Amino acid sequence: xxxxxxxxxxxxxxxxxxxxxxxxxxxxxxxxxxxxxxxxxxxxxxxxxxxxxxxxxxxxxxxxxxxxxxxxxxxxxxxxxxxxxxxxxxxxxxxxxxxxxxxxxxxxxxxxxxxxxxxxxxxxxxxxxxxxxxxxxxxxxxxxxxxxxxxxxxxxxxxxxxxxxxxxxxxxxxxxxxxxxxxxxxxxxxxxxxxxxxxxxxxxxxxxxxxxxxxxxxxxxxxxxxxxxxxxxxxxxxxxxxxxxxxxx
Amino acid sequence: xxxxxxxxxxxxxxxxxxxxxxxxxxxxxxxxxxxxxxxxxxxxxxxxxxxxxxxxxxxxxxxxxxxxxxxxxxxxxxxxxxxxxxxxxxxxxxxxxxxxxxxxxxxxxxxxxxxxxxxxxxxxxxxxxxxxxxxxxxxxxxxxxxxxxxxxxxxxxxxxxxxxxxxxxxxxxxxxxxxxxxxxxxxxxxxxxxxxxxxxxxxxxxxxxxxxxxxxxxxxxxxxxxxxxxxxxxxxxxxxxxxxxxxxx
DNA sequence: AAAATTTGTCTAGTGATATAGACAACTATA
DNA sequence: TATAGTTGTCTATATCACTAGACAAATTTT
Numbered sequence: 001x002x003x004x005x006x007x008x009x010x011x012x013x014x015x016x017x018x019x020x021x022x023x024x025x026x027x028x029x030x031x032x033x034x035x036x037x038x039x040x041x042x043x044x045x046x047x048x049x050x051x052x053x054x055x056x057x058x059x060x061x062x063x064x065x066x067x068x069x070x071x072x073x074x075x076x077x078x079x080x081x082x083x084x085x086x087x088x089x090x091x092x093x094x095x096x097x098x099x100x101x102x103x104x105x106x107x108x109x110x111x112x113x114x115x116x117x118x119x120x121x122x123x124x125x126x127x128x129x130x131x132x133x134x135x136x137x138x139x140x141x142x143x144x145x146x147x148x149x150x151x152x153x154x155x156x157x158x159x160x161x162x163x164x165x166x167x168x169x170x171x172x173x174x175x176x177x178x179x180x181x182x183x184x185x186x187x188x189x190x191x192x193x194x195x196x197x198x199x200x201x202x203x204x205x206x207x208x209x210x211x212x213x214x215x216x217x218x219x220x221x222x223x224x225x226x227x228x229x230x231x232x233x234x235x236x237x238x239x240x241x242x243x244x245x246x247x248x249x
Numbered sequence: 250x251x252x253x254x255x256x257x258x259x260x261x262x263x264x265x266x267x268x269x270x271x272x273x274x275x276x277x278x279x280x281x282x283x284x285x286x287x288x289x290x291x292x293x294x295x296x297x298x299x300x301x302x303x304x305x306x307x308x309x310x311x312x313x314x315x316x317x318x319x320x321x322x323x324x325x326x327x328x329x330x331x332x333x334x335x336x337x338x339x340x341x342x343x344x345x346x347x348x349x350x351x352x353x354x355x356x357x358x359x360x361x362x363x364x365x366x367x368x369x370x371x372x373x374x375x376x377x378x379x380x381x382x383x384x385x386x387x388x389x390x391x392x393x394x395x396x397x398x399x400x401x402x403x404x405x406x407x408x409x410x411x412x413x414x415x416x417x418x419x420x421x422x423x424x425x426x427x428x429x430x431x432x433x434x435x436x437x438x439x440x441x442x443x444x445x446x447x448x449x450x451x452x453x454x455x456x457x458x459x460x461x462x463x464x465x466x467x468x469x470x471x472x473x474x475x476x477x478x479x480x481x482x483x484x485x486x487x488x489x490x491x492x493x494x495x496x497x498x
Numbered sequence: 499a500a501a502a503t504t505t506g507t508c509t510a511g512t513g514a515t516a517t518a519g520a521c522a523a524c525t526a527t528a
Numbered sequence: 529t530a531t532a533g534t535t536g537t538c539t540a541t542a543t544c545a546c547t548a549g550a551c552a553a554a555t556t557t558t
Contacts, residue, residue, distance in 0.1 A: 011450060013544070014460025015269030015313070017515060023264070024447050043534060054517045059535085064264070075535045076524030088442070091495065192495040193337070195280075196445035196463050196488040198273050201260060211263025214445050214463055239445040246340065246441040246495060264515095266545060292504060303547045308505085324505045325554030501558070508551085515544065523536070528529100 010051050018053055019060035020212050025051075026065060027240050031086045040078040041071065068210050087150055089237065091218070092247035095189050096176055097143055097151070105145040110173045113140040113206065115166035117159050124156045127221050127232030135159035139169055142206055149207045150242050155233035162230075179230070187230060190223045196239065207238050214239040259300050267302055268309035269461045274300075275314060276489050280335045289327040290320065317459050336399055338486065340467070341496035344438050345425055346392050346400070354394040359422045362389040362455065364415035366408050373405045376470050376481030384408035388418055391455055398456045399491050404482035411479075428479070436479060439472045445488065456487050463488040 010021050029035065041047070044062070048055040062079055065071040073079045090100040101108050116138050125132040136156045143151035155175075157165055161182070168178035179187060199213045207215070215236040222231040237244065259270050278284070290296070293311070297304040311328055314320040322328045339349045350357050365387050374381040385405045392400035404424075406414055410431070417427035428436060448462045456464070464485040471480040486493065 011453065011460040015266040015272070015545095016447065016461040017264040017266070017544095019515080020264030021447065028446055045534085056518090057516060060515085062535095073535065074525085076526080076533080078525095078534065086444070194443060194465065194493040194495065195335070196465050197277055198265065198270065198463070204260065211260040212265040214447070216443065216445050216465075244443040246443065261514095261546095268545080294504085305548090306546060309545085311505095322505065323555085325503080325556075327504065327555095499558100501556100503556075504554080506551100506553070508549105510548085512547075513545085515542100517542075518540085519538105521536100521538080523534100525534075526532090528531075 010053065016212070018051075018057050019064065022047070022051055022053070022058060022061035023064045023210075024212075024240075026061065027070060030070065030081055031240065031243075033085055035081045037081060039081050041081065043078065064210055086241055086243045087145060088245045089150070089242050090245045090247050091189070091192060093188050094186075095220075098174065098176075101145055101150075107147070108143070108145040108150075110169070110175070111142045111144060112166065112170045112173075113142055115139050115169075120156065124232050127219075128156065128158060128229045130158060137162060137165060139166055141169065148241065149238070151235050151237050152203060152206045153233050153235040155231055157231055175231075184224060184230065186225055187222050188225060190221045190227075190229065192218055192220045194218050194244070199236075199238070203236055203238075207236070209238055209240075216242065216244060218244070259302065265461070267300075267306050268313065271296070271300055271302070271307060271310035272313045272459075273461075273489075275310060276319060279319065279330055280489065280492075282334055284330045286330060288330050290330065292327065313459055335490055335492045336394060337494045338399070338491050339494045339496045340438070340441060342437050343435075344469075347423065347425075350394055350399075356396070357392070357394040357399075359418070359424070360391045360393060361415065361419045361422075362391055364388050364418075369405065373481050376468075377405065377407060377478045379407060386411060386414060388415055390418065397490065398487070400484050400486050401452060401455045402482050402484040404480055406480055424480075433473060433479065435474055436471050437474060439470045439476075439478065441467055441469045443467050443493070448485075448487070452485055452487075456485070458487055458489075465491065465493060467493070 010018055012018070035041070044055050044058050047058045051058065062071060062073060066073055070082060071079050072082055087101060087104055097110060098108055117135055118138055119133045120128065120130055120136045122132055124136055125134060128136065137159050139155050141153050141155070142149050165178055168181050172178055195217045196214055197217065199207070199209050199215045203209060203215050204211060204213070216239050218235045220233050220235070221229050223229050259267055261267065284290070293304050293307050296307045300307065311320060311322060315322055319331060320328050321331050336350060336353050346359060347357055366384055367387055368382045369377065369379055369385045371381055373385060374383060377385065386408050388404050390402050390404070391398050414427055417430050421427055444466045445463055446466065448456070448458050448464045452458060452464050453460060453462070465488050467484045469482050469484070470478050472478050
């Protein structure tokens with residue numbers, strides 16, 4: 001299927017403009033490793049012919065990718081691939097942000113965006129095994145690798161048990177290190193549910209995405225080794241930059 | 250975040266039309282359980298106001314969902330939700346199509362779409378641990394639950410070892426049963442890599458999707474208990490109808 | 499019966515998307 | 529230097545997407 005040639009056709013009057021569909025396919029093609037770093041894209045006329053559209057339509061697609069930092073166009077020479085392959089984010093029993101991306105990036109860290117205390121919604125309460133309305137701390141964070149945003153998480157913690165976890169996160173930039181301050185040396189992932197959808201406005205802003213991008217959404221519960229829930233989190237990954245690798249749970 | 254209200258704004262001049270963005274959000278809202286089955290959607294004027302668009306734009310979104318069988322509109326009364334929640338497809342060490350959906354659907358089966366023998370591409374050869382160019386059998390299948398397509402898979406098997414597996418699949422409609430004929434009573438999932446993208450033309454046709462829909466893509470290797478690869482597969486799930494639940498591996 | 503609410507249809511106008519063609523500007527090669 | 533190949537810019541036109549307003553048709557409530 002996606003292996004070698006793959007006709008990759010384009011849908012008209014679909015609600016998704018042709019230039020965006022073409023941009024998506026080029027992006028996917030790059031992520032799949034069809035182009036080496038710094039390799040030249042086929043010339044605009046060739047792409048236009050392949051997709052059966054006007055050259056200007058291809059130019060719109062390329063222009064979006066240039067603005068997104070994926071391609072660089074040089075007049076008279078060609079259009080060249082800048083970005084590397086997708087990061088492979090491992091998900092398993094001991095899913096850790098930093099450890100998981102080791103070897104794929106030279107630098108990675110977590111930025112605390114906002115924090116607040118609020119009563120637990122039905123969904124959060126269920127995830128943490130609390131009564132609805134119990135006070136919980138909500139932390140919104142962004143994961144960055146080599147300066148590029150690769151995840152955006154909203155996590156909830158029982159407020160009574162984790163007083164000051166927001167400060168710990170801001171200070172350490174690590175979930176694992178923050179838990180250590182509360183005497184939790186190990187934690188496991190109890191459940192993960194995955195879905196995908198178009199990025200909303202907040203995703204676009206926080207993850208520096210172009211409108212129309214797709215995000216992978218993971219809803220997870222982390223527990224202590226004896227099975228008590230300590231964190232309920234919804235994490236969004238930009239599908240164009242990240243794939244999820246399921247490892248042994 | 251996605252819990253209670255969620256402003257869920259809309260992006261203009263994004264390459265994705267407003268009506269499609271709104272259709273996606275309504276679909277997601279239904280899948281998230283915001284509406285009971287047969288419940289009425291808010292009236293068109295209210296939706297138009299919420300999203301900050303013209304009523305006609307909302308009508309385009311609703312019209313697409315009506316055609317997709319998700320909503321039913323009745324003049325003078327309102328617009329009503331037809332479809333149920335998303336199926337939750339479990340992925341773990343022993344991922345089986347039929348067993349996994351038990352309890353969520355009354356009926357499910359696999360349809361063999363096409364089969365062919367071909368030399369293994371680089372990607373397939375790596376997955377199966379074969380030399381590039383080795384003959385492999387390619388089977389394309391569709392998974393259906395209660396009459397609705399819920400997955401579309403392309404799977405490769407070593408041709409020398411699995412002579413006649415296409416016939417076995419067509420006959421039994423089950424991967425597990427087909428493997429039994431080759432003396433394989435148990436198999437495990439070695440690895441799974443997940444991504445998401447817009448559905449291509451083939452996905453739209455085989456999964457009966459509307460253009461612009463999103464598919465979750467799982468690339469997996471299945472192995473015998475002693476670790477020998479027997480199947481390399483790429484499966485696509487319509488994100489609007491299926492979520493993936495990661496269970497213990 | 500009347501009024502209110504809701505979906506269905508129509509017309510008209512505006513802006514974004516896509517097509518078509520031509521030519522300029524720049525680079526590499528013969 | 530000349531030629532071929534490539535990206536950049538311009539004009540013009542057609543179609544799709546969205547807005548705006550009005551009214552019809554069906555249903556429910558008063």
